[in-house]
Amino acid sequence: MSGIYIHIPYCKKSCFYCDFHFSVNKKNIGEMVQAIKNEIEYFGKNQQYFFDTDEKINTIYFGGGTPSLLTPIELAEILNKIYKNYNISQKIEITLEANPDNLTAEYCQNLKEIGINRLSIGIQSFFDEHLKWMNRSHNSEQALNCIENAQKSGLKNLNLDLIYGFFGLTDKQWNFNLETIEKTGVKHISCYNLTVEEKTPLKKLIEKGKYFNSDENKSILQFEILQNWAAKNNWDHYEISNLCKENNFSIHNCSYWNNEKYLGIGPSAHSFNHIKRHWNIADNKVYIENLSKNKPCYNSEILSIKEKYNDYILTSLRTKWGIEIDKSNKISGFDFLVQNGKTLEKYINSAHLIIEKNTIKLSKSGMLLADKIASDLFLV
Structure with a gap:
């Protein structure tokens, strides 16, 4: 099994806890899409760098950033470029990370029509006060509505992201978030303990005394709440941060955990092929400039x-x-x-x-x- 990851490095707002590579300046999205297509084609013509001859691609994953900021046409262009340059499995999983405020009924329908068959939605919490301090771009009503929009469009293979262990999240609220998930009928969730990363707005707020970091005991307790809830409601806790029902595993993430090959496209994206790993430059401008000349810009290392x-x-x-x-x-x-x-x-x-x-x-x-x-x- 092999996979392709596409990094879309744009966001509407900067979430306080996030340390992934992104920009809120979206003026050059068109140029970025073209650069991504150029990189896809470049490695398609040089597949021996990562994939064996005729090796099938079983999973495509749009991550970010916020891939749902792209139009269905832009996403379709990227997918078409992949299909033209790689050997794609007929049962491929194609995931798009999305924010709730982007997932209108029309947008969901368009995604299904271009071949997206799985969404990973950044819910994080169903409480407005939590979403506000996280600096999320959606509210709790949009969080619920987007799930319904996706399901009605036929996009029923959904993952919902939740965060726990942060100051201000009570055990009662954490239970409420989990019970809300159960009512939606969604069959995959990712639950992450809030980690304070360097060079994030959250880290700076804590250093200035404007926000309190949670203690480890709270994170442990809320993880145990998750474990007990999962057992009670027949969720398969198949990876520390990932749970599913009825074998609805994330094929893409499983490829990482199972040591499978993957090709990373886009600024800051990483690649791995058992022999070496490489990582693209985390600079949108330089990435675009280089790929306009069909010159990928990455560093690599042979793995010991x-x-x-x-x-x-x-x-x-x-x-x-x-x-x-x-x-x-x-x-x-x-x-x-x-x-x-x-x-x-x-x-x-x-x-x-x-x-x-x-x-x-x-x-x-x-x-x-x-x-x-x-x-x-x-x-x-």
């Missing part, structure tokens, strides 16, 4: 065995499928059980890890320590 192994441990441990011991051995060249015997014994005895046939998995309590456990299993 240590980097390949550590990447696999970090991503696979987060999922319900866990670390495949044989696969780990193949990547690293050493015996995983022998190399990590004492570490595994410690976490198995504390009931944070489960060893099952050929896999090592997190327990329910272990999900709270995933990063620490992974780092203890890393090659250093």
Whole structure:
């Protein structure tokens, strides 16, 4: 399985917590769309750089930024360029990240008509006071309406993003957000603990004393609320931040966690093909200028065995499928059980890890320590 990620680096507003590459200056969107199409074509003609001959693309993902700022015509042009230059699976998943205020009934219908078959919607909360301090561009009414608009248009494969663990979100409100999700009939959600990133407006507000950072105990408690709610309502908590019903997994995200190849298009986008990774320049102007001359601008590195192994441990441990011991051995060249015997014994005895046939998995309590456990299993 292989995937293509397209980064659309524009937003209507700057969310206080976001550290992704984007601009609120949308004057050159047309030039950016052309540059993205040029990059798609460039790597289409040089597919050996990332993909094997005739390797099928199973997933396309528009991320950002806010891809729903593009018109259906612009999105269709990008999709057409991909279809002309790559071998596309007939059962491809095509996801568009979207903000609720963009998802009118007409826009949803247009998206379906051009081939978008999955939406990932940045709901974050169903409370206006939360959306306001986050500096989101939508309100709670739009959050509910957009779900209905999408479903009525036939776009029923939806993911909804929620944020927890932030100052001002009570446990009662967090439960309300989750119960609201349950009522919508949506079958996939992504729930993220608010992380204070450097160089974000939120970080500056905290440093100035205008906002209080939540403590770790609150995040832990609200994650446990999520776990209990998921079990009660038959959600499959298949990755630490992702839950689904009826096997509605995110094919694109699963390709990341399963160590599959992906090509990143657009400024700041990353790519990976088991041998090397590369990342595009995070500068819209320079990106456009270079691609107008059909010259991609990126840095790259050949991955060492240590980097390949550590990447696999970090991503696979987060999922319900866990670390495949044989696969780990193949990547690293050493015996995983022998190399990590004492570490595994410690976490198995504390009931944070489960060893099952050929896999090592997190327990329910272990999900709270995933990063620490992974780092203890890393090659250093």
